[in-house]
Amino acid sequence: MALLAASGCTPDRPKLPLPTGHYEGTLTYQGTEARVALDMREPTPDHLQADFRFLEMGLSFPAQNLRFNAPLLHFEQRPGQKQGNMVVEAVQEGDFWRGNFKIDTLKADLLLVRRGKADPRPYREQPVRFRSGNLTLRGTLLLPNDTSFQHAAVVLLHGSSTPHQRDLYSYADLLARRGFAALVYDRRDADLPAGRLPEYSQEDLATDALAAVQALKKQPDIDSTHVGLWGISQGAHVAAIAASRPGRPVAFVVALSGPGVPYADVERFQNASRLREHDVSAKDMKQAAKAFDQLVGFVHGGGESDTTQLHETLTEAWQQPWAQYTTLPRRVPTPAEIKTQLRWRQLDLDPRAAWQQVKVPALLVYGSADERFDASESARRLRNVVGYKRGSTVKVYSGANHELMLPGGLTKEDKWEWPRPAPGFVDDMLGWMRARTAQ
Numbered sequence: 001m002a003l004l005a006a007s008g009c010t011p012d013r014p015k016l017p018l019p020t021g022h023y024e025g026t027l028t029y030q031g032t033e034a035r036v037a038l039d040m041r042e043p044t045p046d047h048l049q050a051d052f053r054f055l056e057m058g059l060s061f062p063a064q065n066l067r068f069n070a071p072l073l074h075f076e077q078r079p080g081q082k083q084g085n086m087v088v089e090a091v092q093e094g095d096f097w098r099g100n101f102k103i104d105t106l107k108a109d110l111l112l113v114r115r116g117k118a119d120p121r122p123y124r125e126q127p128v129r130f131r132s133g134n135l136t137l138r139g140t141l142l143l144p145n146d147t148s149f150q151h152a153a154v155v156l157l158h159g160s161s162t163p164h165q166r167d168l169y170s171y172a173d174l175l176a177r178r179g180f181a182a183l184v185y186d187r188r189d190a191d192l193p194a195g196r197l198p199e200y201s202q203e204d205l206a207t208d209a210l211a212a213v214q215a216l217k218k219q220p221d222i223d224s225t226h227v228g229l230w231g232i233s234q235g236a237h238v239a240a241i242a243a244s245r246p247g248r249p250v251a252f253v254v255a256l257s258g259p260g261v262p263y264a265d266v267e268r269f270q271n272a273s274r275l276r277e278h279d280v281s282a283k284d285m286k287q288a289a290k291a292f293d294q295l296v297g298f299v300h301g302g303g304e305s306d307t308t309q310l311h312e313t314l315t316e317a318w319q320q321p322w323a324q325y326t327t328l329p330r331r332v333p334t335p336a337e338i339k340t341q342l343r344w345r346q347l348d349l350d351p352r353a354a355w356q357q358v359k360v361p362a363l364l365v366y367g368s369a370d371e372r373f374d375a376s377e378s379a380r381r382l383r384n385v386v387g388y389k390r391g392s393t394v395k396v397y398s399g400a401n402h403e404l405m406l407p408g409g410l411t412k413e414d415k416w417e418w419p420r421p422a423p424g425f426v427d428d429m430l431g432w433m434r435a436r437t438a439q
Contacts (some may be wrong), residue, residue, distance in 0.1 A: 016070055018042050020093055022119055023057075025112035027101050030416035036110075036424060039098070039118040045251035050075060051173075052088065057420050060177070061086065061170040063120075078167055084403075091162045106408070120145075125174035128183060130215035132208040139165055139185025139212065141175035143221055152226035152437035153219075154179035154254065155212045157205070157235030163187035171230070178430050180437075182230075201342060202234070202349070206241035210249050210259045211244075218255065226437040228252040228360075233259075233372070233402065236364070237351045244357035252391075252436045253362040254429065257370055260378030263349040264296045267327055269373045272323040284322050290438055298369050299347050355382055361391030363432045367400025367422060369407075393432060399423035 023038040035055040043049050043241035050063035052075070063075035070092065077086035083104055090099025095114035100107055126141040128200040144151060154175060156168045165184035172182035188200060209229060216370060231239035231299050236258020243253045259266050271292060275285050291313050298310050310332050317323045318330055337403035338344040355362070364382055376396060383394040399406050408419040 006242040010183075018046075018048055019068065019070075019073070020048075020118055021095075021114045022116050023097060023112035024115050025097075025110070027108040027110055027418075029106060029108035029418070030410075032416040032418065034108075034418045036112070038112055039121075041121070049121070052086075053076075057418075058426065059063075059170075059421065060173060062090065062173055063108045064166055064169070069138075073099070073368060077170060078162075079296050080164070081162070081167065082215045119390040122146075123173075126219075127272060128185070128215060128219075129414070130211050132188075132211035135188055135208070137185050137188065137208060137212070139183055140172075141216070141219065142172050142182045142184075144176050144179050144181065146179060148179070150223040151179065151221060152228075152433070153183065153222045154217050154228045154230040154433075155183045155209055155216060157209055157229060157231035157238050158187050159233035159235055163190040163192075165190075168232075173236075174426070175230070181219075181222055181432065183212055186210055199342065201345070202238050202241055205234075205238045206245070207240055208240040210245065212420075213250055223437075226251050228254065228433075228436070230254040230256075231258065232256040237354065240351060240358055240362075243360055243362070244354050248360055250360060252360050252433070253358065254433065255364045257366060257372070257375065258364065258378070258382075259373050260349075260355070260380075260382040261374060262349075263351075266373040267347070268292055268296075271326045271328075273371060275322060278322070278325050280322045280325070284320065287320075288317065288322060288326055288328070294324070295328065296347060299333065299338055299344050303333060303338045307332045352381055352385055356385045358386065359389075359404075361389070361436050362386050363392070363429065364394045365403060365404060365425065365429065366394075366396045367404050368396050369400060370399050370402045373401050391436060397425050400425070 013209055020040045020042050025036060026033040027036055037053045037055055038050060040048060040050045048066060048068055051060055052063060053060035061077045064077065065079040066075040073090045073092065075088050078084060085103065086098065087102045088110065090097040090110055097110065097112040099110045101110045123142045123144045126143060128139045129139045130137055130179060156172055159169060161170070163186065165186050168184045172184045175182040213227055216222055216227050229239040229242060236255035239253045239255055240258065243250050268289070271288060275288060294313055295308055298305060314328060314330065314332065317328055333344055364379070364386060366379045368375060379394050379396045386392050387394045397404060401407055404422050404425045405419050406422055408417055411417055
């Protein structure tokens with residue numbers, strides 16, 4: 001929800017009505033259209049609320065950073081995100097909106113026409129505060145507006161680079177529209193200055209997640225026997241750690257694109273991907289991989305071996321232009337740094353250890369074209385420890401990326417295709433969740 005700018009509102013001119021209503025139309029890019037809808041409401045005086053929906057994909061997002069300065073409209077999906085943030089900018093022309101839709105380098109034409117009153121939002125929002133140790137964390141609970149007396153619920157857990165509740169709001173919106181209460185909250189590092197490294201571990205985040213679960217179970221509208229964890233990327237690993245704690249603290253786990261290989265392998269994969277993106281030669285990529293392997297071996301040994309060889313390797317690497325695209329340090333870490341700094345401690349992490357201790361049903365889903373780690377190998381390793389447990393499933397969706405989307409692009413016939421969820425993914429996930437919460 002956003003406070004309106006004082007457009008059309010001067011001492012000499014009456015206030016203009018807000019552009020509320022249900023609008024439908026199209027996004028057009030390279031000759032291909034996608035049907036979309038925009039619902040704009042005035043839930044309280046002088047405040048505007050909006051939801052943007054992709055009608056054929058079954059996806060939507062609540063507008064954030066919403067500004068209306070007649071006739072100009074602006075809103076976003078994930079403000080502050082460098083990649084993947086959807087931005088709408090449009091001009092009101094009577095019952096029409098004309099403008100553009102942007103995500104990363106894509107810029108599409110937008111045309112919407114008013115079709116009547118806005119559809120009501122199918123859930124209500126409730127602020128939530130809870131304690132985790134000496135921290136107070138703040139979040140928002142999305143509660144479906146249906147006839148259920150109590151709702152099954154999930155706590156949503158962040159990826160490593162998305163610490164704000166707004167980063168997960170689209171997922172919470174999806175779940176709440178399908179009948180699940182969803183709690184999103186600002187992670188403990190959400191207010192850290194840009195560039196400052198966090199000083200917490202996945203264990204700390206798991207403790208926060210379980211504090212959120214306990215807060216959720218105390219809500220009168222929540223079925224405390226059916227509260228689960230939903231995590232993406234690093235959040236999936238955090239969910240496994242939390243669910244592995246004694247006493248079965250949650251009823252189920254949904255894990256999207258959670259690494260199933262050691263973190264050293266994740267970093268190795270990402271280094272190689274960045275080098276390929278910058279057209280680094282095969283010879284230089286081999287040198288970079290050798291340097292990283294040497295670093296990992298040194299860290300795994302606690303920094304107790306001779307530093308001379310690794311120092312020479314890192315010095316030689318940083319004389320090359322490709323080093324800037326890797327995570328190679330400029331100097332050899334000390335034994336004290338290896339013991340205390342999270343970066344080095346994480347190189348030893350293997351998520352499989354946490355998943356082996358999870359006793360509740362778990363759904364693990366991956367995209368075969370995940371750009372951040374080897375998803376097929378992750379699925380294989382975790383299927384061996386999770387997939388045989390009753391009610392648990394591990395599934396890979398062909399061609400999908402880290403967010404389980406099929407990327408847009410030109411087909412062999414030179415026709416543009418819009419990005420879209422992996423076929424079956426959303427229905428599979430919701431069906432699995434309903435089956436777990438119906439028991």
